[in-house]
Amino acid sequence: xxxxxxxxxxxxxxxxxxxxxxxxxxxxxxxxxxxxxxxxxxxxxxxxxxxxxxxxxxxxxxxxxxxxxxxxxxxxxxxxxxxxxxxxxxxxxxxxxxxxxxxxxxxxxxxxxxxxxxxxxxxxxxxxxxxxxxxxxxxxxxxxxxxxxxxxxxxxxxxxxxxxxxxxxxxxxxxxxxxxxxxxxxxxxxxxxxxxxxxxxxxxxxxxxxxxxxxxxxxxxxxxxxxxxxxxxxxxxxxxxxxxxxxxxxxxxxxxxxxxxxxxxxxxxxxxxxxxxxxxxxxxxxxxxxxxxxxxxxxxxxxxxxxxxxxxxxxxxxxxxxxxxxxxxxxxxxxxxxxxxxxxxxxxxxxxxxxxxxxxxxxxxxx
Amino acid sequence: xxxxxxxxxxxxxxxxxxxxxxxxxxxxxxxxxxxxxxxxxxxxxxxxxxxxxxxxxxxxxxxxxxxxxxxxxxxxxxxxxxxxxxxxxxxxxxxxxxxxxxxxxxxxxxxxxxxxxxxxxxxxxxxxxxxxxxxxxxxxxxxxxxxxxxxxxxxxxxxxxxxxxxxxxxxxxxxxxxxxxxxxxxxxxxxxxxxxxxxxxxxxxxxxxxxxxxxxxxxxxxxxxxxxxxxxxxxxxxxxxxxxxxxxxxxxxxxxxxxxxxxxxxxxxxxxxxxxxxxxxxxxxxxxxxxxxxxxxxxxxxxxxxxxxxxxxxxxxxxxxxxxxxxxxxxxxxxxxxxxxxxxxxxxxxxxxxxxxxxxxxxxxxxxxxxx
Numbered sequence: 001x002x003x004x005x006x007x008x009x010x011x012x013x014x015x016x017x018x019x020x021x022x023x024x025x026x027x028x029x030x031x032x033x034x035x036x037x038x039x040x041x042x043x044x045x046x047x048x049x050x051x052x053x054x055x056x057x058x059x060x061x062x063x064x065x066x067x068x069x070x071x072x073x074x075x076x077x078x079x080x081x082x083x084x085x086x087x088x089x090x091x092x093x094x095x096x097x098x099x100x101x102x103x104x105x106x107x108x109x110x111x112x113x114x115x116x117x118x119x120x121x122x123x124x125x126x127x128x129x130x131x132x133x134x135x136x137x138x139x140x141x142x143x144x145x146x147x148x149x150x151x152x153x154x155x156x157x158x159x160x161x162x163x164x165x166x167x168x169x170x171x172x173x174x175x176x177x178x179x180x181x182x183x184x185x186x187x188x189x190x191x192x193x194x195x196x197x198x199x200x201x202x203x204x205x206x207x208x209x210x211x212x213x214x215x216x217x218x219x220x221x222x223x224x225x226x227x228x229x230x231x232x233x234x235x236x237x238x239x240x241x242x243x244x245x246x247x248x249x250x251x252x253x254x255x256x257x258x259x260x261x262x263x264x265x266x267x268x269x270x271x272x273x274x275x276x277x278x279x280x281x282x283x284x285x286x287x288x289x290x291x292x293x294x295x296x297x298x299x300x301x302x303x304x305x306x307x308x309x310x311x312x313x314x315x316x317x318x319x320x321x322x323x324x325x326x327x328x329x330x331x332x333x334x335x336x337x338x339x340x341x342x343x344x345x346x347x348x349x350x351x352x353x354x355x356x357x358x359x360x361x362x363x364x365x366x367x
Numbered sequence: 368x369x370x371x372x373x374x375x376x377x378x379x380x381x382x383x384x385x386x387x388x389x390x391x392x393x394x395x396x397x398x399x400x401x402x403x404x405x406x407x408x409x410x411x412x413x414x415x416x417x418x419x420x421x422x423x424x425x426x427x428x429x430x431x432x433x434x435x436x437x438x439x440x441x442x443x444x445x446x447x448x449x450x451x452x453x454x455x456x457x458x459x460x461x462x463x464x465x466x467x468x469x470x471x472x473x474x475x476x477x478x479x480x481x482x483x484x485x486x487x488x489x490x491x492x493x494x495x496x497x498x499x500x501x502x503x504x505x506x507x508x509x510x511x512x513x514x515x516x517x518x519x520x521x522x523x524x525x526x527x528x529x530x531x532x533x534x535x536x537x538x539x540x541x542x543x544x545x546x547x548x549x550x551x552x553x554x555x556x557x558x559x560x561x562x563x564x565x566x567x568x569x570x571x572x573x574x575x576x577x578x579x580x581x582x583x584x585x586x587x588x589x590x591x592x593x594x595x596x597x598x599x600x601x602x603x604x605x606x607x608x609x610x611x612x613x614x615x616x617x618x619x620x621x622x623x624x625x626x627x628x629x630x631x632x633x634x635x636x637x638x639x640x641x642x643x644x645x646x647x648x649x650x651x652x653x654x655x656x657x658x659x660x661x662x663x664x665x666x667x668x669x670x671x672x673x674x675x676x677x678x679x680x681x682x683x684x685x686x687x688x689x690x691x692x693x694x695x696x697x698x699x700x701x702x703x704x705x706x707x708x709x710x711x712x713x714x715x716x717x718x719x720x721x722x723x724x725x726x727x728x729x730x731x732x733x734x735x736x737x738x739x
Contacts, residue, residue: 063492159371163395163720325487327558328721329395 522658
């Protein structure tokens with residue numbers, strides 16, 4: 001009875017607890033916390049360091065530079081080195097950024113990103129949080145995270161930060177509608193807005209992925225991918241994380257380790273965007289072969305499949321970022337209103353027609 | 368959103384040096400822009416009055432350090448004209464080669480700054496990489512990479528060094544096809560065109576009234592090139608064209624004459640023309656001496672003269688008055704970036720905060736030659 005309760009809160013913790021015999025309340029609470037820490041340690045931290053490294057190395061390759069090459073073999077520990085270095089920085093706190101207010105807002109901005117991340121299913125059992133409508137929850141958590149970031153930038157009273165913060169709000173506003181609209185097609189096809197259910201409704205082979213499930217899905221996929229790409233705040237939409245241009249960033253008033261932590265939001269968002277695209281449209285963790293013989297180890301195979309796909313999408317995003325200049329806010333808003341919004345509506349309309357014709361069986365029915 | 372006064376600079380990302388803009392904004396829109404120049408003032412013109420004619424020469428490279436050759440060249444030409452010297456043909460050819468190499472380097476740096484303001488960081492790296500090759504060439508030629516002190520009164524400091532000509536031809540063969548990379552990354556990039564097209568439009572009459580010259584003026588459709596207009600060195604004998612930016616035949620959506628995109632496009636076209644010039648000159652370098660021998664105590668006859676050359680940024684003019692002494696009595700520079708300050712506040716006032724970076728960078732404004 002009590003184990004069932006834990007699996008409703010957190011399938012990943014329940015999965016961990018199934019290795020032991022205990023099922024008391026204290027064991028459950030222990031596994032709830034342990035599961036969370038393990039999830040962070042096994043899923044988010046390696047992904048974060050991997051993307052941090054890949055971003056620099058791929059950027060170096062594109063720009064015909066060497067890139068990081070000193071910390072560890074081929075510089076793979078550069079992210080770790082930067083993390084340690086950030087603690088060495090002298091804390092020169094300005095009047096604008098002192099006080100507990102910023103600790104709260106920054107912590108909340110990061111906490112909501114983590115809330116979003118723990119809702120992404122890595123494998124059949126490897127899902128920390130079991131919230132209903134998790135696809136919508138992730139979108140809302142991302143928005144709330146950015147709102148806290150906006151708040152802290154606005155409170156610093158730096159003119160550049162304020163302008164960048166309003167840019168950030170604008171971009172979120174422009175792309176919120178196309179993004180949620182792009183979730184309607186999967187919801188119609190699967191009958192659920194739960195990320196794990198969406199993952200389970202897809203197959204391992206590419207033609208079983210959501211993106212090929214009917215002609216409407218492709219429009220929705222394009223809309224979803226572009227909106228998330230713009231939302232995570234790198235070129236061409238780096239209107240709020242923009243250290244190299246004349247404009248500065250939302251976080252330009254923060255220094256040392258706070259700057260380092262806030263700067264990682266950009267990397268974190270990149271990873272989340274890629275993970276969401278993979279989960280909703282590109283087959284999630286589904287393996288193209290049978291995993292029955294693997295037993296519980298099947299989770300590891302599924303997680304590897306998920307990470308491979310996510311890293312590929314991340315690579316495409318990194319590639320795009322280093323080949324593109326940044327766009328103007330007007331160009332970004334035009335992209336949303338004139339291209340993504342019609343594409344989103346077209347996706348929903350075509351999916352509805354498709355469902356009416358094919359009774360929701362997609363390409364498989366047609367074949 | 369309330370109105371802000373935002374300080375851009377004194378060391379903004381838009382220029383390679385200090386330029387302070389006080390910008391009054393209304394939301395995204397720039398309402399008023401006040402310019403504060405002078406952070407790099409070194410009193411060059413006054414310093415020159417305390418120097419002998421020959422020791423004045425190295426200071427000239429410091430006025431426009433991005434293309435040091437041109438200011439040195441203007442000074443040398445002015446003194447030679449005042450003295451009535453006829454310099455050897457070989458030194459004229461050498462001066463043209465180094466001038467054009469320097470022009471390519473300067474335009475590459477300008478493109479790098481412009482790309483940086485639009486966050487196209489890959490293009491920045493590519494432009495700096497290619498500019499480094501020119502710095503290497505100058506190092507082979509005269510040992511210096513930035514301020515050369517190579518063009519001297521009566522010629523140049525030394526002849527072509529071993530391997531310089533071959534390596535220069537090698538570089539020209541490399542850079543001309545390489546421009547395709549810039550076209551792929553920037554010129555034909557939808558986002559890049561979108562950022563620059565129609566931004567900071569300066570009409571031909573405005574440009575002339577403000578005193579713009581060089582690529583900034585030619586981008587507005589005025590065909591003024593000192594290399595063609597003034598008869599200096601051997602430019603009259605060389606076959607090259609003066610680009611005026613994108614014509615109606617090119618399909619750069621939204622680009623109009625005199626906008627930031629055309630100022631960029633003129634520069635990238637000029638790189639090609641400079642390559643054409645270098646190729647022609649190196650194919651036929653006259654034999655002979657590379658410089659005149661000057662007396663140990665060098666005096667310039669009394670008189671005054673104004674000479675101008677075409678620098679990468681425009682007309683680099685120099686006025687010299689001599690009283691027949693060992694020192695210049697007065698030395699005054701007409702630098703091409705200075706007139707940009709005439710037009711900049713007016714152009715900025717109709718722009719937005721996000722256009723401000725590319726807009727200022729598109730003028731290739733160099734504070735060092737304005738403040739001097």
